[in-house]
Amino acid sequence: MSKFDSIRPFYDAEVNEAICNSVNHPMMKSIMDFTFPDVDDEIWKNQLRRTHSIRDFQCNFIYQSVQKVLQKSSEGLTTSGFEKLQKNTSYLFISNHRDIILDTSLLNVCLFDHGLVMTASAIGDNLVKKDFLKTLSRLNRNFLVQRGLSPRELLESSKLMSEYIGQLLLRENRSVWIAQREGRTKDGNDATHSGVLKMLGMGSDEKNLIDYFKKIKIVPVSISYEYDPTDALKMPQLMAEANAEKYIKEKNEDFITLISGIIGQKKRIHIHVGDVLNSELDNIATEFDNNNKQIQALAQVIDDSILQSYKLWPTNYIAYDLLHKTDKFKNLYTENEKSLFERRLEMRIDESNSQIVESFLAMYANPVVNKLKYENAI
Incomplete structure (x- = not known):
């Protein structure tokens, strides 16, 4: 046994057996249906069964899954x-x-x-x-x-x-x-x-x-x-x-x-x-x-x-202005972007709780505060 066995990933020699043991798991089906919605189950299952290395698994399956996540969300x-x-x-x-x-x-x-x-x-x-x-x-x-x-x-x-x-x-x-x-x-x-x-x-x-x-x-x-x-x-x-x-x-x-x-x-x-x-x-x-x-x-x-x-987005500047009740960064976002962010705030948290509102806004505003420490003007 290697001293790292309790924490390490699979060795390539172990990959195929691990995949074959997991190929029929319902969560594997969910991942593959999401990634390859137009591909029959047997096709992706056979492709998985022919996978013998982490790199092949990452490149042929996980890479495609992440691309689908980016596309959809x-x-x-x-x-x-x-x-x-x-x-x-x-x-x-x-x-x-x-x-x-x-x-x-x-x-x-x-x-x-x-x-x-x-x-x-x-x-x-x-x-x-x-x-x-x-x-x-x-x-x-x-x-x-x-x-x-x-x-x-x-x-x-x-x-x-x-x-x-x-x-x-x-x-x-x-x-x-x-x-x-x-x-x-x-x-x-x-x-x-x-x-x-x-x-x-x-x-x-x-x-x-x-x-x-x-x-x-x-x-x-x-x-x-x-x-x-x-x-x-x-x-x-x-x-x-x-x-x-x-x-x-x-x-x-x-x-x-x-x-x-x-x-x-x-x-x-x-x-x-x-x-x-x-x-x-x-x-x-x-x-x-x-x-x-x-x-x-x-x-x-x-x-x-x-x-x-750190890349600052309109959401960061909007949150900063809402939190500090200012319009300091209004030239860096549109009214539409502000409305969308306020709508997100309204839908995701209890706006009657001022402490939660402040924490939610601060989560987005703090990167602006941090960047201001390095740049006197943005």
Whole structure:
């Protein structure tokens, strides 16, 4: 047994058996009916049974599924920065995190379209408790982040995951996607948690942590949705946090959020990949001489990249003006766009609760506030 068996995706030698065991599952039929609505079941089943690698599964099935999601629930995906990446090269993509499945799925579509190495991607084990979902995630090159652990278990799990990420990047030439924090950003304030960077550093075989971070080629990624398809679903947790209450998820809440993110309306989407962090790491090494300060400085560098390259949409400017009762950005949206956003607000939340209204608007407005910190005028 490999030490990584508890968290790793399938090896290619395991793919065909996993697919054959899942080909008749009702959820597989739902995915294929959605992706290939005009194709007879036996045709896609036979094609699946002839699939023997993760790449073939991703390219022939998952890629097509994501294209159908974009077609049905968005007004298009645009990108920037991918042309700066090198082919046949692995990168550690650290991104803001808004949607459970789509963030990494869309990034992989973009990497494939640009002829670049696709990622192995972190996913919380709380999201794949159902056997079929766990199989599907392993077929899609996800590795598991173990949740709900004691401090001692968390330390061991973090070491294991760090070592696995290092193996992927440095020995297998496989890119890796990981979110900048545990869980999705729900209030629109994207921020890198130092714990994520500390975990990554655990796998270092370098004396100098910064040398290791340079070796794994960190690339910040910013993903921006014009409409967050799960915006209303994020409200209960935000309300609990605002009232200093412990938030307890409903049964199947993660699954409902996952499905809502896929089928919910997103309008336009933009993904920007930043530059590989290199000179920034040299500057950090020069300025700070202990690991904690270096990690805090690196978190700030990643934040700077993500926030500055975040694509602001009319929805962000409308929410800012509604929240602050101003017309500061009225030249950046139309009256029709404003009416549509107000209609969304009316349909998705209880407008009689001012706290919920403010939280909903702040979710969309905070990216504007964050960008204003970098640009005096937009």
